Amino acid sequence: MALTKIKVLLIDDSAVVRQVLQALLDKAPDIQVIGAASDPIFAMDKLAREWPDVIVLDIEMPRMDGITFLKKIMQERPTPVVICSTLTEKGAETTMQAMAAGAVEIITKPKVGLKNFLQQSSAELLAAIRSAAQARVKKLGKSQPLAHAAVKLTADSILPGSGKEAMAQTTERIIAIGTSTGGTQALEYVLTALPRVSAGIVIVQHMPEKFTASFAERLNSLCQIEVREARNDDRVMPGLALIAPGGKHMLVKRSGAYYKVEVVDGPQVNRHRPSVDVLFRSVARFAGKNATGIIMTGMGDDGARGMKELFDAGAYTYAQDEESCVVFGMPKEAIKLGGVNQVINLSDIARAIIKAM
16 A cells, blocks of 8 residues: 655745755655745745645745745645744744744744754654644634643653642632644634633643744733743732743742742653643642643643643643644543543633633
């Protein structure tokens, strides 16, 4: 039986990038590059002849920028898009706009040493394309505010599993959310539906360093609650959502009658930093039944074990359902481990958060 290959279209104004990317992808037995274009206008001619399974897209290009093109694609024929963009503060903000428009993965590229970087990051690129190929992209409507690679390490490498420091049930509630592929749109949908006063929220969204600050700023501009990138020792407070910084782990600890976050270095857990498992384990240990855990759309199994620990600690746990996920990977694994109280649609998650207050 012949292997069904993932058809990929490359769009980047750099001839070097196109050449290196094509050479790397051509080595993968399950990927076929069906074309490469220097900008979206040329890409449209290729799309008229053959449609790809995944588009690898730059942002800053002549004649038509990547975001305009992405929005056009998502309106006319939603297709998984991997953003391959220069890692700059300005670029991070622009890339967040692309993620909000429906892109499912981010690959960052430096301004210098590009060829070596792309060759060294080939595993990350291939994983992103394979993940994107499994994504079920669709245009999300706006939510309405509601009334009121290496060794796969576990969370043990950051926080040992033994010990129970959770308080007895208190009025100080905490919501822990973990998500990955498709999560930027899903989180926007959920958080914009929350009223100004809601339980304190801690979030891990798999995202590269420097992108989380721009992501948090974008959400903060759209939401009634305050949303920002977490800083070490930030208190978890009602009406505030803290997003783990890219490249760091975030843990929740108890501080008297309150909760605060610790932002720490450490190895990748489940090949991610930040890791959902690390966050969930810390919440299970220090908040227990005072917490609600929510695992949303994402590739892989990060968060599944942590969700089971939350469940075992007495927290109420939710998993996003397959129908509303871009990739039903992380929720599926959490369900398989028996760590989920209830499976719900994306449209019901904000209501579940309000109910947990």
